[in-house]
Amino acid sequence: MSLIYEPSRAFSKEARIKNMCEYKELCLQAEDDYTGYWAKLAREKIDWFEPFHTVLDESNAPFYKWFLGGKLNVTHQCLRRHLNVRKNKAAIIWESEFGDKRIITYLQLYYRVNRMANLMKNKFDIKKGDRVILYMPMIPEAVFAMLACAKIGAIHSVVFGGFSAEALRDRIEDSKAKLVITADGAFRRGKPYMLKPIVDEALSIGCECCKKVLMIERNKEPVNYKRGRDYIYNELIMQESQYCDPEPMDSEDPLFLLYTSGSTGKPKGVQHSSAGYILWAQYTMEHVFDVKENDTFWCTADIGWITGHTYIVYGPLAMGATTFIYEGTPTYPDAGRFWKNIEEHRINQFYTSPTAIRMLHKEGSNEPSKYDLSSLKVLGTVGEPINPDAWLWLRESVGNNRCSIVDTWWQTETGGHMISPLPGATPQKPGYATFPLPGICAEIVDNNGNQVPRGKKGLLCITKPWPSMIRTIWGDSKRFVKAYFSDVKKDGKPVYFSGDGAIMDEDGYIMITGRTDDVINVSGHRLGTAEIEAVLAHHENVSEVAVVGKPNPIKGEGIFAYIVLKNASDNIGEEIDMIKELNKLVVKQIGAIARLDAIKFVPGLPKTRSGKIVRRILRSIARNEEINQDTSTLENPAIVEQIQMLDAN
Numbered sequence: 115m116s117l118i119y120e121p122s123r124a125f126s127k128e129a130r131i132k133n134m135c136e137y138k139e140l141c142l143q144a145e146d147d148y149t150g151y152w153a154k155l156a157r158e159k160i161d162w163f164e165p166f167h168t169v170l171d172e173s174n175a176p177f178y179k180w181f182l183g184g185k186l187n188v189t190h191q192c193l194r195r196h197l198n199v200r201k202n203k204a205a206i207i208w209e210s211e212f213g214d215k216r217i218i219t220y221l222q223l224y225y226r227v228n229r230m231a232n233l234m235k236n237k238f239d240i241k242k243g244d245r246v247i248l249y250m251p252m253i254p255e256a257v258f259a260m261l262a263c264a265k266i267g268a269i270h271s272v273v274f275g276g277f278s279a280e281a282l283r284d285r286i287e288d289s290k291a292k293l294v295i296t297a298d299g300a301f302r303r304g305k306p307y308m309l310k311p312i313v314d315e316a317l318s319i320g321c322e323c324c325k326k327v328l329m330i331e332r333n334k335e336p337v338n339y340k341r342g343r344d345y346i347y348n349e350l351i352m353q354e355s356q357y358c359d360p361e362p363m364d365s366e367d368p369l370f371l372l373y374t375s376g377s378t379g380k381p382k383g384v385q386h387s388s389a390g391y392i393l394w395a396q397y398t399m400e401h402v403f404d405v406k407e408n409d410t411f412w413c414t415a416d417i418g419w420i421t422g423h424t425y426i427v428y429g430p431l432a433m434g435a436t437t438f439i440y441e442g443t444p445t446y447p448d449a450g451r452f453w454k455n456i457e458e459h460r461i462n463q464f465y466t467s468p469t470a471i472r473m474l475h476k477e478g479s480n481e482p483s484k485y486d487l488s489s490l491k492v493l494g495t496v497g498e499p500i501n502p503d504a505w506l507w508l509r510e511s512v513g514n515n516r517c518s519i520v521d522t523w524w525q526t527e528t529g530g531h532m533i534s535p536l537p538g539a540t541p542q543k544p545g546y547a548t549f550p551l552p553g554i555c556a557e558i559v560d561n562n563g564n565q566v567p568r569g570k571k572g573l574l575c576i577t578k579p580w581p582s583m584i585r586t587i588w589g590d591s592k593r594f595v596k597a598y599f600s601d602v603k604k605d606g607k608p609v610y611f612s613g614d615g616a617i618m619d620e621d622g623y624i625m626i627t628g629r630t631d632d633v634i635n636v637s638g639h640r641l642g643t644a645e646i647e648a649v650l651a652h653h654e655n656v657s658e659v660a661v662v663g664k665p666n667p668i669k670g671e672g673i674f675a676y677i678v679l680k681n682a683s684d685n686i687g688e689e690i691d692m693i694k695e696l697n698k699l700v701v702k703q704i705g706a707i708a709r710l711d712a713i714k715f716v717p718g719l720p721k722t723r724s725g726k727i728v729r730r731i732l733r734s735i736a737r738n739e740e741i742n743q744d745t746s747t748l749e750n751p752a753i754v755e756q757i758q759m760l761d762a763n
């Protein structure tokens with residue numbers, strides 16, 4: 115029996131959704147008239163240039179279309195409309211690790227975005243539909259660049275600054291981007307790190323499509339400058355006009371692409387729409403964070419992930435809130451840094467990852483008590499399951515037993531929250547994402563699409579389309595259908611399968627149990643085992659490889675590789691060198707987030723008779739779990755014990 119924590123009465127009284135009756139009432143409204151529910155919200159929340167005539171077009175499922183006929187521009191939603199009512203309010207408050215601060219009002223942000231939009235149009239000939247890659251640190255210019263793309267109808271694709279040149283190249287090439295916007299570099303743990311040299315390298319190993327680079331000077335470290343290709347933002351921006359007409363966009367025009375890992379080798383360019391996405395960003399800011407006019411909202415994610423897109427940029431700005439951006443790590447100069455930021459900026463909603471919470475709990479469990487955290491109202495987590503210990507520490511030590519905790523389940527593909535407590539309504543249970551948002555039809559089913567009984571693990575599916583859902587995989591609509599709409603059918607119709615497992619308990623609370631496919635979740639970062647395997651298999655001495663995830667007390671999961679070498683060696687020194695080499699290869703080709711926790715050299719891998727590697731067995735071995743699967747049907751049953759023996763040593 116888990117404990118249940120009610121929202122504080124004082125908070126509920128002021129919240130948009132005050133109790134479970136109100137929550138259920140909304141769910142019923144959506145159930146009674148599904149399209150009517152979303153149409154009403156879209157009319158209320160979006161400032162349309164032209165109204166939509168069709169709420170949902172299902173004629174070409176699963177390529178669903180929402181709010182057809184509508185015209186809008188999300189920058190109008192995030193900036194222009196606020197100028198009448200809050201032009202001098204802080205849109206962005208930014209702080210560096212050194213404590214430097216910048217405050218950018220809505221009016222200033224509006225002008226900055228317009229200048230950057232004009233620069234892109236005039237200098238780089240960027241037009242509606244063109245792709246622009248952003249490879250940026252956590253500075254306000256990253257937000258300017260995203261919104262500048264949106265203003266002129268260009269499709270941005272932000273690549274996380276921790277990805278390597280190869281990974282960046284792949285994304286530039288797949289999206290056929292014309293322009294890369296980057297910075298010389300930035301600072302991490304008090305020291306400069308570089309981005310521009312990685313862009314240079316990416317462009318030197320491919321990227322025919324990309325002819326121009328716009329670089330923001332941030333850390334002012336020396337960089338190479340290629341005449342005719344590279345341009346410096348700081349020198350050009352003030353020459354551009356601070357006015358720029360927004361491109362009228364169709365509801366379904368793509369707003370951005372964001373690459374994410376799947377269970378095959380190649381990352382997927384998840385394509386999001388304009389209207390459905392911005393509606394969702396706002397809907398969830400209101401319902402899940404209950405953000406109010408004077409709130410300061412802090413999401414600690416990197417802007418290169420979907421969490422950064424929806425909850426640093428589009429959600430808070432669509433709400434007219436103040437978004438706090440911190441360019442730094444949680445433990446610099448010490449494990450009190452996050453709490454210091456919260457105290458100093460009077461943060462009201464704090465949204466972070468379970469990994470960060472576990473790390474801060476471990477490294478400084480008493481640190482929160484040294485700061486005044488009384489401004490906090492809602493604490494949110496995302497990206498991975500949160501263990502009850504970390505949840506309880508967050509509630510007691512950070513939230514002073516007063517704040518609601520919203521364990522939000524969602525994905526790059528969903529655009530925003532899907533299953534989460536509502537902070538003024540939902541009694542919370544540690545480790546549970548609780549209930550679907552009103553209007554979201556989530557079901558936990560077996561392989562045949564039948565609902566599994568309560569308490570039993572099943573596949574988490576969303577059975578009706580929703581406005582902010584992924585529209586397609588860029589350039590690969592077949593893969594879109596196969597990846598999300600082919601595994602599970604309900605009443606004979608394919609439904610969206612998330613790739614996650616889940617359990618519903620006796621009270622109807624949903625717990626996410628993790629990925630059921632070959633995706634590993636390291637510190638909330640999604641990595642495909644196939645991607646890592648493909649890199650390792652490139653090494654000349656690697657014959658076969660299988661990568662699995664293994665639970666890690668801080669990162670959630672760590673990466674484990676089982677490798678069969680062509681020329682194995684008994685020499686420990688040679689083995690250690692090989693491990694170093696393989697790790698270097700992974701970091702070079704993907705980035706430091708894919709660094710392996712452990713590599714085991716094994717004489718063979720467990721395979722079916724048809725030659726397929728049975729990763730499930732390796733996963734169990736890595737976790738020291740009992741192997742439930744019948745191993746006698748394997749091509750080489752003895753290998754299981756051999757690997758277990760090696761693992762024990």
Ligand code: PRX
Nearest residue numbers: 496497498499521522523524525526626640
């Ligand atoms: O496995 C789920 C996990 O993160 C995956 C989505 O990763 P990504 O697309 O990178 O987006 C992360 C930020 C939304 C999911 O398939 N995940 C996300 N939120 C939770 C979670 N696992 C458990 N609990 C959560 N609250």
